[in-house]
Amino acid sequence: MNVRSLFLGSAAALISVSVACAADEVSAPDPTEYVKICDVYGSGYFYIPGTETCLRIGGYIRYDIGLGDVRSYDGARTSDLRTGEAQGTWRKNARFTFKTWTDQETELGALKTYTETGINFGNRNAYSGPESPQNHAFNSGLTLASAWMQLGGLRIGKDGSAFDTFTGYAGNVLDNILVPYGDFDANVAQYYFDAGNGFSAVVSLEQGSGVVGTIDSHVPHVVVGVKQTQGWGAITGVIARDSNYEALAGKVRVDVQVTDDLSLFGMFGYGSIGNLNDDPTNAVAAHGRGFYKTWGGNWAFWAGATYEFDEKTSFNLQVSGDQLRNAGVAANIAYMVVPGFTVTAEVDYYHYGNFGLGTADRSGVNWTGAGKKNSLAGILRFQSSF
Template identity: 85%
Template sequence: MNVSSLLLGSVAALISVSVARAADEDSAPGPIEYVKVCDVYGSGYFHIPDTETCVRIGGYIRYDVGLSDVRSYDGIRTSDVRTGEAQGTWRNNTRFTFKTWTRQETELGALKTYTETRVNFGNHNAYPGPESPHKYSFNSGVKLTSAWIQLGGLRVGKDESAFDTFTGYAGNVLNNVLVPYGDFDTNVAQYYFDADNGFSALVSLEQGSGVVGTIDSHVPHVVFGVKQTQGWGAITGVIARDSDYEALAGKLRVDVNVTDDLSLFGMFGYGSIGNLNDDPTNAVAAHGRGFYKIWSGNWAFWAGATYTLNEKTSFNLQVSGDQLRNSGLAANVAYMVVPGFTVTAEVDYAHYGNFGVGTLDRSGVNWTHLGKKNSLGGILRFQSSF
């Protein structure tokens, strides 16, 4: 091969490469806009494109099956479709919960939002009691659990009552309301103060919910709370004024971190009956008319423990009682099968005193008079969170 042939071949090769590159450039897609991680607010957040807002999406799918004789986890009373004979059946429920969080820094502080929506399918007793059961499974509709906006310490929107969220729920058991400790659904306008030294405080103006819980004038329900948190645990107190019945209710809670694996809590509640009736033995008055003191009698207590057996397994316990000799005991073992999927098995025992106990019929009228009755039940829960 001579020199001229070599040069001509080289030029031809260069031209071929240039043409190929040009063709590739003409057919290449535009720049790809990748999702930007926003880890300043924790894992799972990402930037909404072309904004300064970070968003996180999550939720869970849950399946519960329960069995009991009287109201422990809403035990189902039904009747045989052929003979009409009264009998029990399984309590089944499937829930899908969808959650969103957003965060954005502004000159007035962090702007936050949170939403939680639940959809359920299953069977449950219709109040006032087993006389009118829903023995069949059905879609119980969509429930808006939370939808609030918070700027700095100011929060407005739909949330659970600060009477319960500020103190924390009554333990890590599934059925933690064998003795009820407060109502939940409400619109709120509240301000939260955090001193960054373990001290925090909150004031919440609330609308309430249900016939006997929603405010009946322009005067809202009011909740005030203070908390001191340290490495050993926390002390929390809340007091609430029900504007409908001009009644006061309060709770004091102590949390103790005994070890890295063992934590304990104790909570005591006291409430006045208000203008309805001052006699704590009156069956109608004592059963919590109003939005906050929904336990029986003036006082009630809840105590419990969580013990982490290993990185996958924990044991949870709760005991509770009130002035009218209603009491409950719940214990479970929660096992994380794989990250994001947990199975929990729980046993519940309840003793109902002279006037029975349960959730007040939110039509505002009826209570089931059970007399003295013992109830033993169980729950098996499968939950996958994302």
Template identity: 80%
Template sequence: MKVSSLLLGSVAGLISVSVARAAEEVTASDPTEYVKICDVYGSGYFHIPDTETCLRIGGYIRYDVGLGDVRSYDGARTTDVRTGEAQGTWRNNTRFTFKTWTRQETELGALKTYTENRVNFGNRNAYPGPDTPQNYGFNSGVKLTSAWIQLGGLRVGKGHSAFDTFTGYAGNVLNNALVPYGDFDTNVAQYYFDADNGFSALVSLEQGSGVVGTIDSHVPHVVFGVKQTQGWGAITSVIARDSNHDALAGKIRVDVNVTDDLSLFGMFGYGSIGVINDDPTNAIGAHGRGFYKTWSGNWAFWAGSTYTLDEKTSFNLQVSGGQFKNYGVAANVVYTLVAGFTATAEIDYGHYGNFGIGMVDPSNVNWTKADKKDCVGGILSFQRSF
């Protein structure tokens, strides 16, 4: 018994020594590093190892189905290649959007970056789709939506024009440009001032984009904006100078928080024609629209609301119109199936008072590509955000 006990004790001792040494070896050769959370900037941020920079990644996948006459994806209805007649079609698009945010505190203020890239696959109505009569499905390639650097109030890089971002977009509907309210893509050099009492202001030097909108000299487009925000809502105004066409455009917007569940907005835009119609016969001319005054005629309006029915369901509405009797109505219901996954059902109506006028009055040309004066359509959308 004594011999047996001695043998068992020796084996147990050897095992314990071996385990201890193995633990030491694992600890020394395979150190474990944990991701450090940056909750000071909000949820989702974490430290990039060995730096003071905090990173957040996100994005979404969205699948849209468009039906009816209204252009649901910034294009015309398709044309039957056999007859040349316009026809309705099943229009659908899948989009993947990838986003990144970085934040870091410096002696000159917060250093920030933001990037957003989009890839689409859909038929000819998918953005940005080719203007061809065939209804082919295609990949549209990578679209650089945003890529900017900001230090304190100074921001440089690619983004959307301050003419739209400072006032905010025209409601929470998918087809919110039945009456357009401004162009978007541009390189910017802008400065944002926040007084910490609800007042803010902005000045932005912009390049523009497209054949008509890109600056053609050393003089940039310029946008000025001021905003006052309080608990009841906000009032915002912007004015922009289109240096290509020596034209001015402005918008004023009022947001009202009626209750915790109901918010309203109204926005009015006015723009001068300037020299936009110098050459109305030019096929790529502006025809009464510049980079900022994208609506027909001198004035246009947009108004809408968002009502939260419950924690999973909201209702959104937008109405719009302009001087040349172009009108739009869009309404949708957004339902959250599970956290991060929503379904949106929307119906759209467009009335184009300038239908068929085009070359009689170039400032009233039909840029909507609608083939009817009154159009009805809809969109069903599924989006997974992360």
């Protein structure tokens, strides 16, 4: 072995040792050293490092395409930018929603939090008559759907009104408020009770939202609900007192699991009009609509079904109506292309009977302001959830 060979061999050895040491220094540590799975509260949770709090994050990206003139997913009207002529256009909306859940055990019971925030971009009607429709796409800013904390049975924060959340949404259709069944946004202070045998109850003090719904004094709106759940389904009842108008409204719902593939529901609502009509200068109040009794007249109904053809495809139906002969039918097919990605195609029909009661009656004008007795619309939704 000559000097040159000895030198090259020594250099190669030193380089090998250096590379090995460097690899040891930059190699990624075992993820379990930083993230520990928390399976106590369900899938998707992990421990926040250094705490006993379990965190889950999720959300979805959604893209809606609407065509027609029915309620919140109407196809919208606009003006030709060159001629000013009124014409139709697509109703589009893209949404990103971010959700968080936290859970931990304390000496006073489970401590939970939930947040849901959405961001939207799309076009929406600013309808001011058939001669001057406006329809522009824009960012509509952040929307705080929920932000509450719960210790044991006590929940406080921002959430949907218990008048709606306790009974559940009116079916699995996209536009389930063809005949509205209550407002959703409210600051709440609630207490939930679960007997563990299928019986549960809630008492909710609420601030409400909007011009008509926000409380106008120190007296909150009050919602009380009870539910009995069994293997065949559930019976739920809620009653609410609107403190602004001293008006009562209530709903009773029955859910039935007919087979493993078929489920049905029926919901009936009744509310007093009386004091809701006490201000003829308030168009909403003068039509007998408050924060809870948002349907027309005293009573309204909602009924529907979900049938699962297989693990990927389902059919959903909802029919609804109220005392003032407003009525709606919504039906869709939802198809899960791959886990986490679903495409839904829906057709909606709305019949305008009468907007409401009182001196501010808007005869001949339906919810979209289009002056139609019968309206038809279609919705195509793409949603990826995580």
